Each structure stands twice: as structure tokens, then as C-alpha cells.
Amino acid sequence: MLLYDVVDASARVGATRSRTTKTQVIAELLRTAPADEVELVTAYLSGVLPQRRTGVGWRGLAQLPDPAPAAALTVTAVDAVMRRLTETAGVGSTATRAALVRELFESATEPEQGFLRGLMTGEIRQGALDGVMLAAIAEAAEVPQASVRRAVMLAGFAGPVAAAALTGGQAALDQITLEVGRPLRPMLAGSAADVSAAVDTLPADVPFAVECKLDGIRVQAHKRGDQVRLFSRSLDDVTERLPEIVDAVAALPAESVVLDGEVIALRADGSPHPFQVTGARTASSKDPAELRRTTPVTPWFFDLLHVDGRDLIDAPAHERIAALVGLVPESMVVPRLETQDPAQAQEFFDHWVSEGHEGVVVKDLSVPYAAGRRGAGWVKVKPRHTLDLAVLAIEWGSGRRKGLLSNIHLGARDPETGGFVMLGKTFKGMTDEMLAWQTTRFTELATDLGDWVVTVRPEQVVEIAFDGVQRSSRYPGGMALRFARVLRYRDDKRAEEADTIDQVRALRDWT
């Protein structure tokens, strides 16, 4: 199949906002794709490059050669280039990859170049990623959406599922089950402002549990015999980086196991390190034996999806947890409280937050493991901080925010100098109305109307919510806000009344 056919479909998908129309366009393309190219077409149209790292990003694609006059590239040919890029990533020279990129883009027409660039930088914005793709696979293969969804959750990716569905139909989808050693999509949590709001999102009178939420790295652990594999939230294999977790899982008294949990670095006294410490440890590929000595990590499991030939994903949570507790030593199970009393749940939250943990997850004990879905019975609650900060500058938006001032630079007041210290940026929490308002407002306050950044007189105060204050090498105060988002603009406060850098220092996550 020609890449052109995929690009054309992508353009038509992007041209409509109707999801049913998007679905039809994609389904039609999948039906016409040759069997051996369905997997690639599915991946490309959902913005996924099966080769995850190519070593080429936005910079490597900033300057493209003249496009080809006519479409001749096939998706198989594109795949061949991507494979070669992956092979050279990290070992070959930049020049080798640049040559491969040049060769590929020379044989692509202009719209194909645009699509390929989006694919390689993860910016396919056509209003259809995985969700619409699932519906399209179901329609093209004439199977129920629920079957496709389940297969994708268990297989991890849509491409292989599309290939199976279109060649083997329902029977082929039924063959896709939980496989020990192959990662499935992790179940995700919704969020709520506080414990009582979290409980309120669950059906009335269901039994629920509250679990301590650890600020570390999500890990899915698979064990079969003496073989252990560990996967990240995005299904990357992280086994080699976490030998102490491998040892812990290998020692479990079961032949085959699939566990879900969090890995975190702890201090000698058992209190958690800030996320940055755990993140640095797990991101590093230096000698694992050395890292294990200097920054050991500990597993805390909260779910059991398979044990000794028995799949538990469809069992209610209380059953999975009972099996987990029966298998895994208590020291490796997330602290949890089963209760029907919101006051006790609140107390549990207060306790673990005071111990330095991130918050809690409230879980409906009656629900199965809804792989890959958010908010189906898991609700997280974290403490929230707020500050009134001054807007120092603002960046032009892109995509649907093109032409609007979008991303605001935030500063705390420094009483020593009378100036402001930048603590980060945010584009979150803004309604369309706020975007329109702030575009006008900051144009008025502008001292420098740049193409990228507009600098303003620091006169506008904004109320910001955030999760914490972390160490920063980027900002002058050495601190940055984690997950900052806008609550509201404060026209009742002048910049001279904004919160100070000392108030921010008091909230640091390190000492």
C-alpha cells in the first residue's frame, strides 16, 4: 500500500470532527490494506511508530529536502527505513541517520513529508489516536468493539490486533489472551479533589479500599519459572535496570505471576525520596549493581493479574487482592485500608501524606482489572497547594490555540529585590474564554511582542494550583512547580501582593 493512501486518509480524518466519520474513513482504509501491511497502516494512522526510538526528532527534521513530485513510497518501504534508523540509534553517527532521513524524505511528496514528520515527532494531530482506531478496527473486521478493546489491552498495541481481526475475525481475537512475559496495558486512575469526593464517584454502598499512593515508577512484573521481565507504564522493558526488583519477584513462591505495582527509592529510615531520586535511578543505564548499592529501590505491589496459570484480570478487586496478600510478603504490598467510613479514609490519607507519600488511591473492590482504562473504579487523591503568582511572559499557542496567547510564565515576588523569580510555566486549566481574555490582556501589558514569547509588565496576578516544589537547574530560584495549573485570574490583587519566594521555599520537597 502506498504511504499516500494513508496520508490521504489521515487528511480526511483531520478534516472532520465527527468521530463516526473518522471511524468510517479509517475502517475503509484498513479493509483495502493488504494483510501483511495492516499492522503498519494501523500503527501509522494511530500516530505510532512500531520502532519506538529512531534517534531522529524535531531537530533532525527541521530542514527537509525538496519533496518528490509523485507518490511512490510504500508503507513497507517506510518501515524498512525506520528499522535501519532504529539499528543505528545510539550507535551510529548522526550523519548516517541524517542521510537515511534525507533519502526517505526525498522520495516523499509534500503531504507525505508532513505526515512522516508528525509520525516521527509524535505529533499526528488528526483527532484520531487509539480510541477511534479501536472502533475502526471493529468496523473493518465486523467484530464487536468490546472484543477489539479487550484484545488491544491484552496485547498492548493496536497494530497486531488489527492484523488478527482482519485476517481471522472474532476467532483470532479470542486467541489473544493475557500472556505471561508480554506486557498488557496498565489500569489507570481517575482523580478527585479530596477523599470524600473520590468516594462519591463510586457507586453507593460498594465496598472500597484506600491505598497509599507512592510517588515512584509504575512497574508491571512478569515471572515464569526463573525468568522475570519488568515493564514500564508505556510497556518498555526495564528489566535490566532494576535487578533488586527482579530478585524480589523471582523469589515469590509461584511458578508464574503477573503483578502490578510501584517502584520507589526509600531512605534508610523507610521514608520516600522525592520523585526526582527514583526517576534518576530508573532512568540510568549505568552499572545496575552499583546503582543498586547507592540508590536501592523497593517494589510495592497493589494488584495480581495472574498466578500459576490462573488469570485474575476479570476477577473483582477483592479477590485479586486476597490472592496478592496470600502470595507476596507484606513488606512488598502497598499499605491499604478497607473501610466503609469516609472519616477513616480521610485519616488514612492524612497519615500517609504526613509520612511523605503522594496521596491515596480509592478503589472500588467490586471491579475487574480494566486494563488501559481510566476512572473505572480507581480514583486518586493528592494534596493540592495554591499560590498567587505574577505573570511575567506568555507564549503563543499552537494547534487549536494558534493565534492565542497560551503558555504563561509564572513568578513569585522577591521582597529583597522587589522583582519576580520565575518558577515555571503552565498552559493548563484554561477555558476558551480565559484564553481569549488573556490574549487581549497580555497584548495590552506587552513590553515585547515576540513571535514566540511575549514579555509583559508583571502586573497580572493568577491563582495557581500545583502538586509540589521540586529542585530545578533551569530556573533562577533553583525551584520549579510540579504540575502547575491555572485556577483563576485575580483582579482583586495587585502584583505587589503576590506570594513570595519564601513561601515557595517553605514547600520544597527536599531539605
Next chain:
DNA sequence: TTCCGACAGTGGGGTCGCAAT
């Protein structure tokens, strides 16, 4: 007819390793 769940989009800070400067 209204409500609400799921999805896509718009980006945030930090860390690492590697290649180029």
C-alpha cells in the same frame, strides 16, 4: 432531550545518554 464517559489535544519539569561543539 439532557447527561456524562471516553478521547484527543496542549503542552509542563526532570533525568539520562550520546554526539557534536
Next chain:
DNA sequence: ATTGCGACCCCACTATCGGAA
């Protein structure tokens, strides 16, 4: 030795569509 880039950890929030109620 430093800097820029790519990849991948953590992630919040709003707008919208379309099926459920």
C-alpha cells in the same frame, strides 16, 4: 567540559462527540 537533542519518566486539564439515561 559543555551543550543540544531524543527518549521517556512523572503528569492536569478542557472541549467535544456520541451513546446512555
